[in-house]
Amino acid sequence: MKYVVMVMMMLLPGVGAAATRRQIVVLDPGHNGQNFRNSSKINRWVDIGTEKKACNTTGTTSLNGLAEAQYNWDVALLTKARLEDVGITVVLTRQSNDGWGPCIDERARIANDNHAAALISIHADGGPAGGRGFAVLRPKLVKGLTDNTVGPSATLASMLVKSMANKTGTSPSSYLGNKGVLVSSDYGTLNLSKVPAVIVETANMRNVKDSALVSTGTFQQTVAEAITAATLEFLAASPQSAG
Numbered sequence: 295m296k297y298v299v300m301v302m303m304m305l306l307p308g309v310g311a312a313a314t315r316r317q318i319v320v321l322d323p324g325h326n327g328q329n330f331r332n333s334s335k336i337n338r339w340v341d342i343g344t345e346k347k348a349c350n351t352t353g354t355t356s357l358n359g360l361a362e363a364q365y366n367w368d369v370a371l372l373t374k375a376r377l378e379d380v381g382i383t384v385v386l387t388r389q390s391n392d393g394w395g396p397c398i399d400e401r402a403r404i405a406n407d408n409h410a411a412a413l414i415s416i417h418a419d420g421g422p423a424g425g426r427g428f429a430v431l432r433p434k435l436v437k438g439l440t441d442n443t444v445g446p447s448a449t450l451a452s453m454l455v456k457s458m459a460n461k462t463g464t465s466p467s468s469y470l471g472n473k474g475v476l477v478s479s480d481y482g483t484l485n486l487s488k489v490p491a492v493i494v495e496t497a498n499m500r501n502v503k504d505s506a507l508v509s510t511g512t513f514q515q516t517v518a519e520a521i522t523a524a525t526l527e528f529l530a531a532s533p534q535s536a537g
């Protein structure tokens with residue numbers, strides 16, 4: 295009987311993967327609420343594969359004084375609840391907004407150690423006052439580092455650009471990336487992730503209109519909906535990545 299079940303799973307790989315494994319998604323709320331009080335710790339250099347960079351940064355602040363770290367944390371919790379509602383296991387890279395770190399290399403390691411189906415890092419940008427909108431950052435090919443993640447991360451990025459526009463009603467960034475996508479090897483979290491990974495800059499906190507948006511529960515909910523929708527679309531399209 296066991297043999298028959300195994301054969302059926304092999305014939306239906308998508309069904310087998312869904313039935314035998316819980317899919318894990320790692321959400322990474324960028325920065326941390328107490329980073330600004332721990333500058334010596336967050337300024338420590340870490341290896342990001344291509345160069346050395348600061349362990350972490352403080353993040354930006356909206357024009358009305360909302361700290362990016364707090365916003366990222368709130369959006370991550372809203373997204374986590376939505377994904378868990380549909381049976382996805384969610385791991386966060388930090389457990390509160392009251393501490394410092396973890397470093398960017400550690401954030402990638404958490405996704406790797408959990409064999410996550412995807413790593414999504416949630417941010418809001420501190421861009422030029424005249425610029426608006428969201429951008430999804432995805433890894434650039436770095437031989438020996440991102441060979442396996444470039445393709446699926448690109449798929450996830452394009453799904454997220456589409457769902458951000460659909461759910462939030464905002465537009466791809468007017469100043470960052472191309473049509474809402476930036477391909478880069480400058481980010482440790484993307485370079486070091488062995489699983490499909492993206493960073494989403496959900497809005498520009500230094501723009502008057504975007505700054506007003508990020509403080510509203512409605513916008514935060516729609517961002518969470520957008521990340522959830524893109525994640526589910528990605529998982530459905532790539533059940534083999536659920537290991």
Ligand SMILES: [Zn+2]
Pocket residue numbers: 324325353354362417418419
């Ligand atoms: Zn940030």
